[in-house]
Amino acid sequence: MSDKGDAMDLDVDGPRGAKRKAEVLEDTTTPRRIKLLDQDVVNKIAAGEIIVAPVHALKELIENAVDAGSTSLEVLVKDGGLKLLQITDNGCGIDKDDLPILCERFTTSKLQKFEDLQSIATYGFRGEALASISHIAHLTVTTKTRESNCAWRAYYESGKLAPTKPGQSPDPKPVAGRQGTQITVEDLFYNVPTRRRAFRSTSDEYNKIIDMVGRYAIHCSNVAFSCKKHGESSTSIAVQANASCLDRIRQIYGASVANELTEFATSDDRWAFRAKGLATNANYSTKKTTILLFINHRCVESSNIRKAIEQTYSSFLPKNGHPFVYLSLEIDPHRVDVNVHPTKREVNFLNEDEIIQAICEHIRSKLASVDASRTFLTQSLLPGSARSAPESQQQEAASAPLKTNTGATRRTPVRPNENNLVRTDTNLRKITSMLPPAGATTRSSAATDSHMAHRPDTEMIEYKTVDREATACRLISVRELRAAVREDMHHELTEIFANHTFVGVVDECRRLAAIQGGVKLYLVDYGRLCFEYFYQLGLTDFGNFGVIQFSPPLDLRELLSLAAEQEKRASGDGKGEDDDFDVSEIVELVADQLIERREMLLEYFSLEISPTGELLSIPLLIKGYTPAIAKLPRFLLQLGPHVNWTEEKACFETFLKELASFYVPEQLPASPGVEGGPSSEEETDVDDDIKARRSQVRWALEHVLFPAFKARLVATKSLMQGGILEVADLKGLYRIFERC
Template identity: 80%
Template structure:
């Protein structure tokens, strides 16, 4: 025992000569088991779920697909499914589909010199089958049925114990669907190394977005399992700038410049889109494709960043999409297991030629750049945006033997764009809404707006969001997206609120760029609240009544008011049926019965709660910070009877949400009095609640509704007709006044 302890000296200690003579016999070299070899190879190729997705997408594009659908669960670790409409896989090829080095793209090693497809080694599916449960469903054009096969460790396996492992016939459309489940289930150390499913899903979204930008005439969609909304949805007919807009945002797409160059000496062609000098971000984004393969190149990245350094402010970085086509004989694609990197000849010359071309493109649009400057002198004030012109960059000549002070060039006022919503608005120039003699110390044009939201109490509940799986609601959402008017949507997304112009006609002024628009915010609110109802379907907030309201009393009040407002022969009143046979009492009872009978559906979908005895307990809350006019509640409830199609699901949801949107539209209020004595006298007679409502509506329009339009409104083609009117163009006005 002591001798053994003497031999096992501490690690790192110097061993004695007698110990070295007693060393063990050297281990024999043996060939690794084939299963170990396959798992090692799989670990080199499939490092993360995004690498498996990249291999599957490339195979789908190689198969001639025009539409790819990606479904992900738990960041791809639980489920990763890709469906395409390509040529499919022949049934006779399924037994060897997942064996290593089985491919239809190579026959001899020399073929690598002319390879033009994404995949070529036949290792992707083999590697995935060794570390996940793989299912392939495929159908060719000539086959009258689809075939489904299950794989494990590169071999066909039965779907259930005791069954045959041969491919089974199944229903399916032309193309291939590959389902990868439980990725890295047999490598627990690697599976535990992933931090979160959200990080892996973001990597997948980034990879899908890159190929969606590059692969023209191919539709891409990607979403999480169990969710109806897609994270990426690109149509096959979308252009490259449109694809960049959908994936990377309008701020990038608005500043894109197209470039294209080639050189026969180095046998390359380069094309793409790059942002100009008006756009900069904190991190460089480069979508690099060499011979249509998504790769990375630190040399190209550094060269592009150095090119932009002369045009962008400090710590500013560009967005560049570059597609580089090089003679295949000059490219070595087989240098990295995941094909993430490639080597090609004359790399320095090609990179220099591309960067010089991009530099010339940037110089051509450099005249539009603007910068913010600030005085460094004590007591200095902000100088405002200063254009980068030659006059501003030329130093003044010294006078009197001392250095002259540099005076920044004065900006052209006709190019200034209002960007600060705290600047003076039209409403501050109008007389106060409070009648004379009642103005308090906080009233007046310069007083802050009345914070009516502070008077509203909100209760936050822990209810989870309910995903909407109704096909009818999805179709209504899709109809809104298809009816989108892009130009008007862009105006609302980037507008600056100017002020409320007319509360009686519900008009407001906004600025878009250097243009001033007059907007009918009543119609815009109607469309916005309808879209909000579709987006938050089944997840509305609740406005509760304490004590509850009598439903029949509200309906009777609305029916009596409609009867007074309806002229003889008018068939548009809500109290008139097609034959005019129902009186007010019968109509009230009929509508009340309809609502009480459907109270469970109204509560589940619309948060409209009605008791079995006919008490109104709550109505839906669509947006925080704004409450609809309660005076419109009786008419809203009455219109739910004849104006909602209760027989068809899709028509029911559509008509109900439109009535709900009409209820939420701000009411038309009397305008503030001017210098006219009669108008001032009439204003004094308005109830205090009307004045408080005007204050609430003004604040909601400016601070709640128009900011919501900016973030979520999809302007439709019907909304573009008669809703917004251009009333002034700053450049045009300056031309008019220059003639005076």
């Protein structure tokens, strides 16, 4: 027995031994005494459970800010949140008397007794978040309530108030500040080096922060969110308080997701729940499932809900396709246990299987109804399909040698995936080649292309270049108007127009044209596009317009009389009480206004009027396109009541908008063969002037205006409301046909 005992003693230092060394081992026959852990160790252990990464600290701070009734949250991050993590809100603030115990554990204003957990309606309740952060970072709190005369700033270390410098008082200091609270977390995990070294990439941590801010920005309606890196002027996320849930998703996750979302809502009194949200339809799929899940307004994760939703979509999406789902689930608080995870990332609730099944069945019914309502018109063989392949591939196929020996293989060209083909040459195919012949007099597509390649004879204009240096605009009002356009820019839409391919004019009556962007086909209102473009052109070329001269000059008062009489006839048809007005009085009033300001009109807008009332010239905005002269009288008349002549900025803005309206192509009768247009026999009776103007507008749109949009149009957000419509997506069609 003694030999065996000696062998066991020697085995302590053997290769299989533990990290403990023999000389420090105590007598194992004596039990170790149980000791109370030091409070600092307890707090750091708790902090490690709650604050695992910077994004967890941010989540706790966002929830506290929303609980405080904030309507605006600003997040500032440096080095992925490890160096600096700051959140500023405009909530109710923290009372000065509560600051000494603010960062102590289990100090909260949201919970009094354990039974309150059964009806908790706030994000936080334990009072551990700030305490945990203060034990592993340098924490600064600046806060101001509505009743306070000033803001108060306090520094915390290990849950207690601390002085900013040795020897100073740790009491909060009065400072200037706005209502709300600003919490600054610096040097996160500075005293936990092992945890800090685990973060290898600050960019990954910042991406996690952006994801968390985006989730709460989508769910928290009427709350503005912004997030940016320290030292950068641009924000990674900037959501306005009045933005809708759909607009928030579009801004954060992109239009490709937002355009395919379907709204859903369901409830069941048996299980005491209500669910609502937005889910993508069968047209959208990605490589990874994205689920924004909020249970009782708390951002949580649920593997059961994720698996059930993925199973629901598996019958609608192609293989390896995944959806995007935003789900807000409200359950009776008595049925939910929120106190199951330190970071409240997970919750337990009763009847989980029944609730998940009810939600998934509702989503399945929504997907089925959307899927059944879609109709696609197809054509088995398009005319001229032999030219659809790129010429380089056709030449490669034609020049590939065929080897006659039996052991050789035949060379075949590599065919690209059809759903990725992009039409880049506008001469390959015209939209007119897809239309049925309108009659015997209709020309072939080749003849039409040849005709449209040349400018109409009625549009031949002579231009004269003058030696005049461009003047730089230093007016603050014009610069502010330019800045307003840039701030209203829709980046994705601007990118579409910058890289689009013009397909053709669809309807001159409704001013519709078709363009291609990538593998998508869009229908655009070229009237609204022209208005935006000419208004922006007026701002960029302010004071440097070209000139359209009239020889002989036109009588200003005669033009105004034409417009006023037409306005009176139109208003007289309405039989209103105030429709009767004196034409001569209106004409003189507007003429006097224009003549009085003729020097300013000439200097800034190249609109020249003589002292006797002769119209000598109007501004030229773009070469190659002439506005309809028939709109000139109304344009001049509108300058009187519709231009604010009393304020500089408003004057320039309203004048340029009237000028842009004048330059917008007019609505013309529909072309033959188009719904609402004349037949081929009736077309012969149409006025030759209308035919000529239609030809001019079509040529200008294809060869002048849309190329100009491509070069310098800043697409504004207002164009998203009816200005552009996606009518086909080649990749989406292929996904639908793949399931068929």
